[in-house]
Amino acid sequence: MEELFAFINKISPIKLDTFNELQKCFKPLQLTKGDYFVREGEYAQQIGFLRKGVVRAFFINEEGKEYTKQFFVGYSIIGAYTSLLTKQPNKIGQQALGDCEILTADFREIEKLYERFHDLERLGRKIAEFYFLEKEEKEIEMALLDADKRYLLMKEKFPSLELTIPQYQIASYLGITPTQLSRIRRKFKES
Known part of the structure; x- marks a missing residue:
């Protein structure tokens, strides 16, 4: 308590x-x-x-x-x-x-x-x-905000969430498809 x-x-x-x-x-x-x-x-x-x-x-x-x-x-x-x-x-x-x-x-x-x-x-x-x-x-x-900025804000607000939940739930929260989320993640990994 x-x-x-x-x-x-x-x-x-x-x-x-x-x-x-x-x-x-x-x-x-x-x-x-x-x-x-x-x-x-x-x-x-x-x-x-x-x-x-x-x-x-x-x-x-x-x-x-x-x-x-x-x-x-x-x-x-x-x-x-x-x-x-x-x-x-x-x-x-x-x-x-x-x-x-x-x-x-x-x-x-x-x-x-x-x-x-x-x-x-x-x-x-x-x-x-x-x-x-x-x-x-x-x-x-x-x-x-565009999807990239929403993704970055989500990562800032929930830093370890991506490691623990399915990608489709994160995509749903961001208002994008899982395929779009994969592209965004790849883009930020490469940069």
Whole structure:
């Protein structure tokens, strides 16, 4: 739990009393490669603190093509936030790409604590703001940057990801085909 406390305090400091109540909500969860934290179509109930491992958020269109929206690497907050807030079925699955260690909590239990602990409510807002900014940044990158630049940014943000996950998932995240990704990788190896 020390990792969670340190992670939280980097985002928005909370009091020790607040954290003592918050940590009561969390339980450990192990996922193995291919396991889902939350599936498409489910009603999300849990939020998680990813301690170790990689989780990808993705969806599949009507033609069966996968789109990787995001990668989460430890330490990260994971969960189907839209489903949690709207109480509607989740549209974006979150799947472990290897063995993962997660601390999970019932989102409604955390929301109940917001009434008593305003520093926790502020933390929730800061996390939401962070993910909003990250989403906007990715949208801008996809619209304004060419595939080479998006690839370099991905390598900077997730330095060891290419060594651990399939190429098609990286290509999907970048909005290109696996063949295009192979060409880009070859080009940067040769230079």
